[in-house]
Amino acid sequence: MTTPIAPALSVEGLGLQIGGATILQDVNLEIAPGSLVGVIGPNGAGKTTLFNVISGISRPTAGRILMDGEDITRTSVPLRARAGLGRTFQTSSLFPRLSVLENVRIAAQVGLGGNYSLLRFPRASDAATQIALEQLIKLGLTHKLDTAAGDISHGDKRKLEIAVLLATDAKLVLLDEPMAGVASGDVPGLVENIREMQRDKQCTVLMVEHHIDVLMGLVDHVAVMYSGSIIAFDTPQKIMENPLVQSAYLGTAA
Numbered sequence: 001m002t003t004p005i006a007p008a009l010s011v012e013g014l015g016l017q018i019g020g021a022t023i024l025q026d027v028n029l030e031i032a033p034g035s036l037v038g039v040i041g042p043n044g045a046g047k048t049t050l051f052n053v054i055s056g057i058s059r060p061t062a063g064r065i066l067m068d069g070e071d072i073t074r075t076s077v078p079l080r081a082r083a084g085l086g087r088t089f090q091t092s093s094l095f096p097r098l099s100v101l102e103n104v105r106i107a108a109q110v111g112l113g114g115n116y117s118l119l120r121f122p123r124a125s126d127a128a129t130q131i132a133l134e135q136l137i138k139l140g141l142t143h144k145l146d147t148a149a150g151d152i153s154h155g156d157k158r159k160l161e162i163a164v165l166l167a168t169d170a171k172l173v174l175l176d177e178p179m180a181g182v183a184s185g186d187v188p189g190l191v192e193n194i195r196e197m198q199r200d201k202q203c204t205v206l207m208v209e210h211h212i213d214v215l216m217g218l219v220d221h222v223a224v225m226y227s228g229s230i231i232a233f234d235t236p237q238k239i240m241e242n243p244l245v246q247s248a249y250l251g252t253a254a
Contacts, residue, residue, distance in 0.1 A: 006069030008033040008172055008204035009054070015062030016053060016228075023049050025228045027063070036198050036205045038215040038236075041225035042248075047208045050225070051174050054206075055087045056080045067172060081110075086170025088161045088178060096150025100141055100160055103149050104132035108167035128167075135163040138200075139193060155186035162193055166201065173197070175207040179214060187211070191218055216240070224248070 007030045014027040024046050031037055039047050052058040054065055056077040064073040072080055094103050108131035136142050139159045144152055149160060158178050165173055178194065179187055191214060198205045209215040216222070216236040224232040224239060226248045232239060239245055 005033060007031055007066070008035065008068060009206065010066040010069075011050075011054070011063070012066070013063035014050075014053060014060050014065065016049060016058060017061045023228055024053065024060070027228070027230055029223055029230060029233065031204055031206060033068075033204055034198075034202055035221065036195075036219045037207065038219035038222045039206060039208045039225060040210075040212060040215065040222060045225040046228040047225055048176055049228075051087065051176050051206075051208065055085060055174060081168070081170075084169070084171035085174070086165040086168055086172070087174040087176070088158075088165065089176050094149040094157060094160060094164070097148055099146050100136065100149055100152065101129070101132055101145040103160060104135055104163045104167045105129050107164040108132050108135075111168040131167050132163075135166040138166070138196070139163045140189075153183075153186075155182045155190065158182055158190055159193060162197055166197060169201070171201075171203050173203050173205045175205060175209075177208055177210060179209055179211050187214060194218065 009029070009031040011027055011029040014024055015022070016024040027050060039050070041047055049058065053060050056075060060073065064071055066072065067080070067083060067085060070083070072083065075083070095106070105128045108128040111131070112128055133142070136145065139162060141156060141159055141163065144156060149157065152160065175194065179190060182190060194205065194207070195218065197203065207215070207219065219236060221233060222236050222239040223230050224245050231248060232242050232245050234242065
């Protein structure tokens, strides 16, 4: 008899109240390992807040979060990262004054069990440097190795954030609006980067994105949030056909 594989992520009865206001209410979500799942909903639906709670930035007032079957509800942000949870934000979280290479090398250093300290003169043969170079080659950023992260284009910053995640060997990745502010001509390449990351690393990806047409062509399943709750979870086609979703999110009559 085979042992059932635990979901990559389970969110059970998750709730968050701040100052008497309900931000999240009875959120339930189960994500299979290796899935690519989109999260959509109108502004204020609770999408980024959900990501904040899953990643440990905010603590829930109800419910629990499990990663690979392990309860991480009260686990610190660094420990979640060491367990394989990676996160990008709506606004860049890179080190703007450090080079493209250094941003990824530091992440690789942490992934190898080190810390965020800088090596004054890192060698090209250093293990973290080699991992960083491998990821930057994949993302097509080798021509920007010595450029400060704050000086590259917005589209390249998004690619760099993915390289950082790859260097940490994250197995559960939360992408918060990765296409935000990206030039339309750069979107197809970034979509392919995300697809390759999920396929090559066999990681699980949960992604908030307002570019619905882009999202629907990329993900396996879609979770729809409305007023702090998940009102539907299904394939992209069935989500678009769902009368409740059309009424609550797309603004058409049910």
